Amino acid sequence: MTVEAQREALFEYLLRLGDNALILGHRLSEWCGKGPVLEEDIALSNIALDLVGQSTLWLEFAATVEGGARDADALAFKRDVLDWRNFLLVEQPNGDFAHTIVRQFLFDCFHVELLQALSKSANQEIAGIASKALKEALYHRRHSGQWVIRLGDGTEESHARAQAALDALWGYTRELFEGDAIDEMMMQAGIAPDPGDFEENWKQAVGAVLAEATLTVPDANWSIGGGKKGIHSEHLGFLLAEMQFLPRAYPDAQW
């Protein structure tokens, strides 16, 4: 394999990492000022801050790998829908609080597994960012897991909403564990794990919490993916329209 092909694959892979963190971080930031209680408003904003911070680290490294033609801001604010590499799960709208928490929990459990593996990456830069982000992801998983239990094992209303969220989102989780040619190249180089490898761990971690929450693991007969290749749901375009408005309306504005 040529050095050039390796470099392009690494760039793609870093975009996936950065895009997942940024899009989910942006979604959570939409709760700022609208949280159901003050403490959760602060919690969701804090998690958003961690994720946006992580995305900055990934995208800065991606920009370096690309060769310096674009910086992290250009990657965040000047790419259109088809150039985004995040999972469909993280771009799904917030819905109600239960929906946001369930989406977060499903992602956090995946994120912890992924970052654990990446912290042992042969690429030192990736290992460094992953070790840093892992501490934060563990803390996030604790928060979302506790809420899944409180909502699921709470009132009839909260249980129904948590279960509805789970049923609506489950079909988006298949994609988290599907490897492609880029994953294969990263695996060969010792840079990243086979995403299929931690599906079992994820199922166990998720299943244990859902059982305690008296929620039922959905028997979803559908699944949808494509985010890694730039095939997205209609929701991402609306999100980008808001997130990218300022730099697009006022290019290169400084403040």
Added chain:
Amino acid sequence: MQPHAAASAEESRLWAALEEVSDPEIPVLSVVDLGVIREIEVDGAAAKVTITPTYSGCPAMSYIEMMVRDAVLKAGFEHVEVKTVLSPAWTTDWLSEAGREKLKGIGIAPPAEVSTSKQSLLGIDPVVACPRCGSENTEILSQFGSTACKALYRCTDCAEPFDYFKCI
């Protein structure tokens, strides 16, 4: 691990200058107390300072970098380089003893355990003593607080809510 050994008078001068730089979010702490200064190097009139962020999204980092630069120049060094490293990842274990005392002094409970303790790794909430009355009858109100590094607790004896510098 505290990288705070000064090998020369010049290094002492640099450490002293860094002690004057406050954390913008918790101003009683210096950046040295916080453990974000990982390494210093002095070569004549040139100083190199290596810093690490507390959290990935810590909004104070660029400000801290600016203040460090400023303080080092003011201390008489003619050239200053501030380098940021991510690895090893920052941990609350690097908070200095002096820093922990200063936190208590302004009503923030310092981390109650080391980051590698079994409790911490399992995510079990530690026993946090109330920084006002010292009671250990406290409860967690929220895992997150007014800044990325803090959680919100309440003392069930004196009834005061307080910040806890969470352990990572």
